[in-house]
Amino acid sequence: MKVGFIGLGIMGRPMAKNVIKAGYDLTIYARNPKTVEEFRNLGADIAQSGKEVAETSEVIILMLPNSPNVSNALFDENGIIEGLSEGKTIIDMSSINPVESQRFAEAVAIKGAKWLDAPVSGGEPKAIDGTISVMVGGDEEAYNKYYELIMSMSGNAVRVGDVGAGNTTKLANQIVVALNIAAVSEAFILAKKAGVDPELVYQAIRGGLAGSTVMDAKGPMMLNRNFEPGFRIELHIKDLQNALDTSHSVQAALPLTASVMEILQALRIDGDDVYDHSAIVKYYEKINNIEVGK
Ligand code: NAD
Numbered sequence: 001m002k003v004g005f006i007g008l009g010i011m012g013r014p015m016a017k018n019v020i021k022a023g024y025d026l027t028i029y030a031r032n033p034k035t036v037e038e039f040r041n042l043g044a045d046i047a048q049s050g051k052e053v054a055e056t057s058e059v060i061i062l063m064l065p066n067s068p069n070v071s072n073a074l075f076d077e078n079g080i081i082e083g084l085s086e087g088k089t090i091i092d093m094s095s096i097n098p099v100e101s102q103r104f105a106e107a108v109a110i111k112g113a114k115w116l117d118a119p120v121s122g123g124e125p126k127a128i129d130g131t132i133s134v135m136v137g138g139d140e141e142a143y144n145k146y147y148e149l150i151m152s153m154s155g156n157a158v159r160v161g162d163v164g165a166g167n168t169t170k171l172a173n174q175i176v177v178a179l180n181i182a183a184v185s186e187a188f189i190l191a192k193k194a195g196v197d198p199e200l201v202y203q204a205i206r207g208g209l210a211g212s213t214v215m216d217a218k219g220p221m222m223l224n225r226n227f228e229p230g231f232r233i234e235l236h237i238k239d240l241q242n243a244l245d246t247s248h249s250v251q252a253a254l255p256l257t258a259s260v261m262e263i264l265q266a267l268r269i270d271g272d273d274v275y276d277h278s279a280i281v282k283y284y285e286k287i288n289n290i291e292v293g294k
Contacts, residue, residue: 004053014124016039054083059089067097116139118134119135121173138166168246175257182263184281185283229276
């Protein structure tokens with residue numbers, strides 16, 4: 001099966017490598033010459049444009065930062081839409097606004113092509129291991145047809161509804177993650193101010209009801225003051241913006257998401273948005289004039 005791939009960054013590179021490992025015939029389009037060389041050496045075909053990827057591939061995978069990047073990849077000169085034809089499918093694994101996913105699906109349907117929105121959860125290590133989770137929205141037949149391809153990059157895939165449902169699910173995921181990191185930060189600050197070692201607090205509570213995957217992944221990063229991304233605050237701002245935009249368009253109120261969004265804005269003002277989202281603790285450290293680290 002001929003598979004195209006566009007968006008070969010932190011996540012896309014290891015995901016595309018897993019597609020090659022699984023034996024698919026991969027064509028990529030990338031702007032970075034180092035990425036082009038790396039994939040040429042792995043046996044991938046190199047296209048000069050999104051249009052060429054779409055012409056030569058039955059299914060095209062996208063792993064781009066946000067909705068405007070997906071829009072550019074589709075609609076710019078020599079973009080994907082120009083090479084698209086009847087029977088092709090785009091699997092957009094970027095985390096974007098679900099309303100935009102629906103708009104893109106309508107645009108490709110005019111060419112007789114299908115759209116699956118299939119954002120992922122789990123960071124770079126899981127992308128390398130091929131154990132990310134995928135939440136898919138879109139046509140069931142297309143989902144079944146490309147299930148094996150999706151599973152070549154992931155450990156778990158669930159179809160959650162029609163186009164847009166995948167990204168709505170991803171936004172729900174990002175709300176839980178952001179609020180959980182903020183809660184762990186507040187807990188560590190309280191402990192430190194009260195004279196109790198946050199490391200011991202973490203060890204004491206991680207096995208109980210307060211424990212979580214987020215606490216286990218991000219708590220040690222806060223305690224070790226290791227804010228290397230991982231998942232950049234800048235990307236989490238994008239996700240919470242999409243969550244708030246979507247919530248307003250469906251008339252849902254998300255007060256805690258709005259609060260954490262303001263914390264992320266404050267971190268951006270300090271230039272901290274390049275760090276991992278565990279650096280949410282830096283906001284709390286600043287307003288409390290204390291560091292939680294060891
Ligand atoms: P990234 O910035 O590392 O990679 C994006 C890539 O897309 C870059 O290589 C960039 O050059 C390329 N690109 C952008 N516009 C392009 C265009 N028009 N044509 C061709 N290439 C283009 O981002 P990432 O961390 O890999 O994240 C990708 C998506 O996955 C985001 O939506 C993010 O929210 C989501 N995500 C990331 C993580 C993570 O831990 N990094 C985890 C889960 C989901």
